[in-house]
Amino acid sequence: MKLHDIAHGRTGDKGDTSNISVIAYDPAHWPLIRDWMTANRVAAHFETFDVRNIERFELPQLQALNFVIRGALSGGVTRSLAQDAHGKCLASALLEMQVGYED
């Protein structure tokens, strides 16, 4: 299934760093999201971006993860040539990720 089926999220930015949250709709899906959404898998999902490193934070009481992705924004909103210079679309792009192994 797609992450979008079981989670929602939001993107923010500071300089060249993107901050993407991933939040389970249903606590029952939290263990899958927590275990599947490793920093390495997220890095692979964003492989076409020039990402320097990814930090990952867990908030179990909120069934939420917070990813801090450095180098994702082509230098940041003030000088990036990107159309979406803030990277506001990136949470939606992350929700495209497949979670769990195919049956």
Place this chain on the structure above:
Amino acid sequence: MSILRIGAGAGFQGDRIAPAVDLAERGKLDYLIFECLGERTIALAQQARSADPSTGYDPLLERRMRAVLPACVRNGTRIVTNMGAANPLAAADCTRAVARDLGLTELKVAAVTGDDVLDRIGKFTLDETGEPAAALADRLVSANAYIGIEGLVAALEAGADVVICGRASDPSLFLAPLVHEFGWARDDWHRLGRGILVGHLLECAAQITGGYFADPGVKDVPDLANIGHPLAEVDSDGNAVITKLEGTGGCVTRATCIEQMLYEIHDPVRYLQPDVVADFSNVNFEEIGPDRVEVSGATGAKATGLLKVSVGYRDGWFGEGQISYAGANCVARGTLAISLVRERLSQRAVGIIEERGELIGVNSVWPSANPSDQIAEVRMRYAARCCDEESAQAIGEEVEALYLSGPAGGGGATKSTREVVAIASSLMPAAEVATTFEMKEVKHEAA
């Protein structure tokens, strides 16, 4: 005071004004906060001020003040805002002039200054370049420290009805009234941490009432067109209920609150602020009624003693052009257009530092996307950062020229050019930054 009612009038420079007026009129607010200063806004404001010393504050200040001052004065609601941008003193003058024009007979407007550290930034290293700011030489435009609550609280204690600052940390605009009203000690880290959480949840206004949230069929938001701005009911320990006015659109739910709490905070254990390091890692939200969410669990620790400084500098010129292709084979025609522009620019003496070409609808925000042959239309976009203005203009010219000299069926070309003012950041000891305020008053004058 047992419960303080504090509302968010704006979450960015271009925010909608009507929800702020609604809050001012019906919110029974003690405070209405306007956060209007983005990362780059102050550098652009500084450029404006250099050209004309009477400007440099938020261009919408006058409209916002004219819209909300009558209700705020009538209801005893005090205003705190960073709309002073690069010129809080001129912003206070403007606010006073609006008040007089509205026939208000008494108003105290404080301008808080001290965030401008351009004269001291030279020796401090920039995170992005690893070099001292002085190396930017004449490209340096502005340097502003993210100040905390000190100057804001001092202005409130002096009785200001309206407090206008430039660069301050966004949550500090909300923390200052809480500290002023509840008398929290400056080392009461847990309460300060809770106050920062309230500020952080409210600082983007509609982003916690259902804005930046709707995903049709999955995350639906009722009556989004008439979305209301949020307010918090905060007790003297910093615990709060986030809500919005009855009759407004949008929603305040556990989900909207979690999304906003994690927005731009990076490490939830260490949300660095000028007056405290806030810890949101154990925060929880409970829905206690329709559009009412109780917030608890934030804590805090001693501040780092360092302030973040945003440094604005000129970094070349940006040029861009766009043109649309539709129907059969549109992806191939858009792709051909990009290669034509590249080839033609390479034949001219154009100083390009970096560039990108893309097809909006295919790969402009998500480079890994694969075009489907079902795509009905694309918009070709070519953008470059250049050494000078003339080079940047050449970018849009070559895209526009695709009308006659490009692939079949190109339509709706647009072009633009602007100077790039980039932002870098640095850290400065808080002791180097002294804030102060100046009060400008409207006094009743006997006829």
